[in-house]
Amino acid sequence: MRKEKDLIFEMSKPGRVAFSLPQDELEEIDLTDEIPAKYLRDEDPELPEVSELEAVRHFTELSTRNHGVDSGFYPLGSCTMKYNAKVNEDVARLAGFTATHPLQDEKMVQGNLELLYQMDQMLSEITGMDRFNMQPAAGAHGELTGLMIMKAYHKQNGNEDKNEIIVPDSAHGTNPASASMVGFKVVEVESNKEGLVDLAALKEVVSDKTAGLMLTNPNTVGLFEEDILEIAELIHDEGGLLYYDGANLNPIMGQVRPGDMGFDVIHLNLHKTFGTPHGGGGPGSGPVGVKEELVKYLPKPLVEKDGAEYYFDYDLPDSIGKVRSYYGNFGVVVKAYAYILALGAEGIKQVSEDSVLNANYLKEQLKEHYALAYDRICKHEFVLSGKKQKKNGVKTLDIAKRLLDFGVHPPTIYFPLIVDEALMIEPTETETVETLDQFIETMIQIAREAEEEPEKVQQAPHNTVVGRLDEATAARKPKLRWKSEK
Amino acid sequence: MFPYLPHTQEDRAKLMEGVGITKIDELFTDIPEEVKLDRELDLGQPLSELEIKEKMKELSGKNDNLEEYTSFLGAGVYDHYIPSAIDHILLRSEFYTAYTPYQAETSQGYLQAIFEYQTLICELTGLDVANASMYDGASAIAEAALMSTAVKRRRKEIIISKAVSPESREVLRTYCDAVDLELVEVDYKDGVTDSEQLGELVSEKTAGVIVQNPNFFGQLEDLEEMAEIVHQAGALFTVSADPVSLALLEAPGNLGADIVVGEGQALGNPLNFGGPHLGFLATTKKNMRRIPGRVIGETEDEAGNRGYVMTLQTREQHIRRERATSNICSNQALNALAATVYLTLLGKEGLKEVAKQSAKKAHYAAQKINQLEDYEIVFNGPFFKEFAVKAHKSVEEINEELLTDNIIGGYDLESDYADLENGMLLAFTEKRTKAEIDQLVAQLEGVK
Numbered sequence: 065m066r067k068e069k070d071l072i073f074e075m076s077k078p079g080r081v082a083f084s085l086p087q088d089e090l091e092e093i094d095l096t097d098e099i100p101a102k103y104l105r106d107e108d109p110e111l112p113e114v115s116e117l118e119a120v121r122h123f124t125e126l127s128t129r130n131h132g133v134d135s136g137f138y139p140l141g142s143c144t145m146k147y148n149a150k151v152n153e154d155v156a157r158l159a160g161f162t163a164t165h166p167l168q169d170e171k172m173v174q175g176n177l178e179l180l181y182q183m184d185q186m187l188s189e190i191t192g193m194d195r196f197n198m199q200p201a202a203g204a205h206g207e208l209t210g211l212m213i214m215k216a217y218h219k220q221n222g223n224e225d226k227n228e229i230i231v232p233d234s235a236h237g238t239n240p241a242s243a244s245m246v247g248f249k250v251v252e253v254e255s256n257k258e259g260l261v262d263l264a265a266l267k268e269v270v271s272d273k274t275a276g277l278m279l280t281n282p283n284t285v286g287l288f289e290e291d292i293l294e295i296a297e298l299i300h301d302e303g304g305l306l307y308y309d310g311a312n313l314n315p316i317m318g319q320v321r322p323g324d325m326g327f328d329v330i331h332l333n334l335h336k337t338f339g340t341p342h343g344g345g346g347p348g349s350g351p352v353g354v355k356e357e358l359v360k361y362l363p364k365p366l367v368e369k370d371g372a373e374y375y376f377d378y379d380l381p382d383s384i385g386k387v388r389s390y391y392g393n394f395g396v397v398v399k400a401y402a403y404i405l406a407l408g409a410e411g412i413k414q415v416s417e418d419s420v421l422n423a424n425y426l427k428e429q430l431k432e433h434y435a436l437a438y439d440r441i442c443k444h445e446f447v448l449s450g451k452k453q454k455k456n457g458v459k460t461l462d463i464a465k466r467l468l469d470f471g472v473h474p475p476t477i478y479f480p481l482i483v484d485e486a487l488m489i490e491p492t493e494t495e496t497v498e499t500l501d502q503f504i505e506t507m508i509q510i511a512r513e514a515e516e517e518p519e520k521v522q523q524a525p526h527n528t529v530v531g532r533l534d535e536a537t538a539a540r541k542p543k544l545r546w547k548s549e550k
Numbered sequence: 551m552f553p554y555l556p557h558t559q560e561d562r563a564k565l566m567e568g569v570g571i572t573k574i575d576e577l578f579t580d581i582p583e584e585v586k587l588d589r590e591l592d593l594g595q596p597l598s599e600l601e602i603k604e605k606m607k608e609l610s611g612k613n614d615n616l617e618e619y620t621s622f623l624g625a626g627v628y629d630h631y632i633p634s635a636i637d638h639i640l641l642r643s644e645f646y647t648a649y650t651p652y653q654a655e656t657s658q659g660y661l662q663a664i665f666e667y668q669t670l671i672c673e674l675t676g677l678d679v680a681n682a683s684m685y686d687g688a689s690a691i692a693e694a695a696l697m698s699t700a701v702k703r704r705r706k707e708i709i710i711s712k713a714v715s716p717e718s719r720e721v722l723r724t725y726c727d728a729v730d731l732e733l734v735e736v737d738y739k740d741g742v743t744d745s746e747q748l749g750e751l752v753s754e755k756t757a758g759v760i761v762q763n764p765n766f767f768g769q770l771e772d773l774e775e776m777a778e779i780v781h782q783a784g785a786l787f788t789v790s791a792d793p794v795s796l797a798l799l800e801a802p803g804n805l806g807a808d809i810v811v812g813e814g815q816a817l818g819n820p821l822n823f824g825g826p827h828l829g830f831l832a833t834t835k836k837n838m839r840r841i842p843g844r845v846i847g848e849t850e851d852e853a854g855n856r857g858y859v860m861t862l863q864t865r866e867q868h869i870r871r872e873r874a875t876s877n878i879c880s881n882q883a884l885n886a887l888a889a890t891v892y893l894t895l896l897g898k899e900g901l902k903e904v905a906k907q908s909a910k911k912a913h914y915a916a917q918k919i920n921q922l923e924d925y926e927i928v929f930n931g932p933f934f935k936e937f938a939v940k941a942h943k944s945v946e947e948i949n950e951e952l953l954t955d956n957i958i959g960g961y962d963l964e965s966d967y968a969d970l971e972n973g974m975l976l977a978f979t980e981k982r983t984k985a986e987i988d989q990l991v992a993q994l995e996g997v998k
Contacts, residue, residue, distance in 0.1 A: 066855055068855050071662070071669075072666050081899055082635075082897060082900070083900035085980060086983075088907055090907075090911065093910045093913055093914060095906060095909055100932060102774075102800075103800060104798060104799060105796075105799060105800050108898055110673045111673065111901060112897055113898055114897065116635060119635065119891070120639070123639040125659075126658075126659035126660070127639070127642035127644040127659050128659065129658040129659035130648055130656070130659030131648060132644045132647030133643075134644065134647045135644055147554050148643075148647050155603060155610075158607065158610040160611050160613045160615050161613070161615075162820040163616040163617045163821060164614075164615050164822075165621065165623050165627055165958075166824030166825075167627070167961055168623065172613065174612045189593060201686065201689070201825065201826070202878075202880035203879065203880060205689075207877065208728075215728060236868075237868035237869070237879075238879050241870070243872065245696075245729065287580070288580040290582065292585075293582055318587060320581045320585055339554070341646045342647070342648065342880070343646050343884030344648040344649070344651065344657075344660045344883040345880055346826075346881040346882045347880075347882045347883075347884060347885060384724055384727070386717070387725075388685055388721060389687065389825075391824050391825070393826040394826075395820075395822040395825065398606075404593060405602050405605060406553075406596060406602055407554075407593075408593050409592065409594065410590070410596060411555070411596050413591070415555065417574050417577070418562075421569065421577065424571075428570065441577055441579070473653060476652075493555055494554050494555065497556075497564060497565060500565075525655050529658050530857040531655070531851035531853055532852060533859050534851070534852070539861050542838065542847050543848040543849075544665075544838075544845055544846070544861070545669040545678070545680070
């Protein structure tokens with residue numbers, strides 16, 4: 065199994081090419097006459113010199129050293145690794161979309177504008193918000209945008225002293241990072257024994273300084289915040305705003321809407337809930353939605369409709385401005401749009417039901433073998449703790465690495481921070497009963513191994529292309545690029 | 551039945567039994583009754599795959615796309631040729647259906663590809679460390695500004711040249727407003743950043759200075775001179791560069807840039823109405839631990855096999871939370887992979903050829919247009935693949951005329967620069983032929 069792979073630079077041989085370009089029709093022009101030598105490079109960049117087949121084989125081999133949803137089960141908690149429908153890839157590659165330039169005249173790109181307009185309406189319907197903007201490029205970018213909107217709102221209302229954002233201790237790391245990036249002071253609120261926001265603790269930290277609360281609901285331990293209406297009231301009574309982190313929207317679509325629960329600002333992760341591929345870490349898309357009173361702060365432009373014609377409205381004097389160039393990751397929005405078309409209202413609701421059913425099934429079958437952090441009905445995910453296994457010297461990291469030997473991508477580990485030795489498991493709705501049963505069997509086997517032959521788990525993975533990698537040395541002596549030995 | 555939802559009624563019954571419930575509703579009793587949705591969402595009927603394709607063909611067909619026209623529109627997003635092999639690699643679903651490579655041993659393919667990407671960006675920019683990508687060129691500029699203030703603590707001012715893309719300056723403005731940074735713009739003179747004015751503006755309050763090269767007008771900036779001015783004031787110098795130009799032009803890292811960023815779309819990514827593209831960001835070894843976003847590093851397993859991991863993670867939001875260098879999590883990995891495959895396929899000679907042909911075509915067009923009575927080239931300095939032309943009529947009118955001959959004209963500079971009345975920014979890539987340029991010139995001449 066173990067096998068190193070050459071870097072593309074190490075395969076390079078001067079004189080080999082993998083490109084074919086039209087002949088230079090303008091041989092008579094000598095660029096050195098046009099561009100003074102002081103602007104020109106003395107030395108060429110060390111780009112690879114390989115044939116086309118070598119390049120294709122190289123990247124194909126790299127792909128085989130990688131695990132995606134199409135390779136096998138991927139129950140990575142809070143990441144919603146559902147199936148990425150192939151038709152979406154096809155339609156997003158239509159030249160009518162891909163070959164449009166963002167600065168073309170609006171009259172020439174009416175199809176794009178119509179799609180953005182309709183997407184705004186569909187996302188508003190699903191979430192109970194009034195207006196969306198697709199400009200943010202990812203979830204964290206959506207958070208940043210939402211927080212900028214909240215800041216602008218308080219500023220305009222003369223409440224600049226509202227400078228605190230409350231974030232539960234179970235929140236995604238991006239929540240506090242985004243809040244502090246925008247200059248808010250982050251106030252952490254504890255979770256209670258049931259894994260929910262502790263209302264008493266919340267009451268203590270809410271004050272006239274509260275700009276807002278960021279909440280994921282269902283939260284990162286997979287539980288629905290039952291006290292959401294009281295939480296909303298508490299925040300609103302102090303003039304604060306409620307922010308919804310849409311990372312976990314999948315299990316409540318068609319059941320309940322953030323807008324109806326009292327949320328004022330929301331971001332979605334189209335690359336989680338709406339089936340667009342994660343691409344190995346991006347591109348995502350993090351549309352931001354707001355309630356009516358905050359629409360004027362949204363990034364610009366917004367798409368409007370006049371009769372049969374669509375246009376971009378830049379005349380938004382209170383807008384926070386642009387957070388990214390143009391209109392966001394448009395190509396990702398196209399895929400999410402096609403996803404919603406495929407499911408319709410009925411399918412969207414079935415998605416949430418099946419995702420919750422799958423998660424609860426796994427939870428019930430596994431809780432005998434692993435400590436369950438919160439023993440109650442969960443939504444799309446649940447959190448196990450490896451503390452039983454830790455007694456035998458088997459850490460959660462070991463369990464994760466052992467799963468690799470079975471062709472399963474491990475769950476999210478050591479998150480949320482409030483659960484010791486956490487394993488956060490989200491199966492999603494697109495997995496079959498057979499896959500779930502297979503996973504249960506594998507997890508039970510690993511639990512048994514942890515008791516009977518712990519070193520087998522501790523030394524995992526055994527079947528991957530490399531063994532467990534030394535991350536400490538990588539961070540201590542960073543080697544972040546290849547260098548020519550010349 | 552839905553193709554993405556595998557459960558049969560039997561399956562659901564088995565699962566419910568395993569959970570110990572008899573009705574699905576029992577899974578949702580934790581949602582307060584008063585806010586439960588008591589109606590079906592208004593999203594319409596589900597469509598079949600065939601219907602989706604028809605619908606999307608119809609929508610995309612309402613656009614006029616660049617494959618049907620001869621385009622001279624650039625201004626930051628460029629229609630360079632994209633080799634076929636790239637999309638075939640991007641469609642390897644082990645890549646595109648993966649998440650961020652948290653589990654290194656089963657993500658070696660992606661980690662190595664991004665390590666190669668970082669190397670390529672370092673080679674192009676002349677710097678030591680590159681991250682694994684940013685959202686786009688504009689947000690990369692904003693992150694460079696934030697990084698400058700993190701390195702130069704207590705300095706709260708950013709200076710940016712007006713010759714930087716207006717789109718990027720708008721994004722930077724949004725970020726600066728939100729984080730309470732002072733943003734000062736320095737004028738251009740004869741099409742390049744006014745370095746004298748820069749010298750007057752930059753001070754011990756300035757954390758960073760940002761310029762673009764080639765700048766928004768396609769003109770070449772004297773980076774070395776400006777780097778000196780900026781460093782004398784103790785600030786960081788950021789250059790936003792067109793990566794294709796870097797095959798020909800001196801690497802900004804060799805001319806004193808502390809941070810080099812840019813829009814990487816031109817490296818094998820379709821126009822896509824502005825996204826998804828990618829931003830790149832590179833810096834010196836000295837500022838390595840201040841870099842935003844993911845970084846991949848080389849390491850070994852216990853048997854000494856070479857491998858790759860995400861590294862320097864203590865800078866990042868999932869570890870450091872509110873004290874992270876940036877909140878970025880998802881980036882534009884697949885677009886960075888496209889850039890990696892592009893740079894591999896084009897290689898040392900190919901990228902140079904793309905840069906040369908684009909530049910030659912621009913220079914050929916400039917010579918021809920300069921001979922026309924009603925047009926003049928606005929700036930006289932050296933340029934790369936774009937240049938500004940002043941016309942006798944509004945750009946809107948000219949572009950409308952060009953369109954009747956299937957030509958998409960240049961960008962209307964007047965919309966961002968009041969002093970460039972009737973100014974049009976024309977862009978050239980290796981895709982434009984001599985005949986097409988001759989046709990453009992003839993059509994321009996014909997606009998009366």
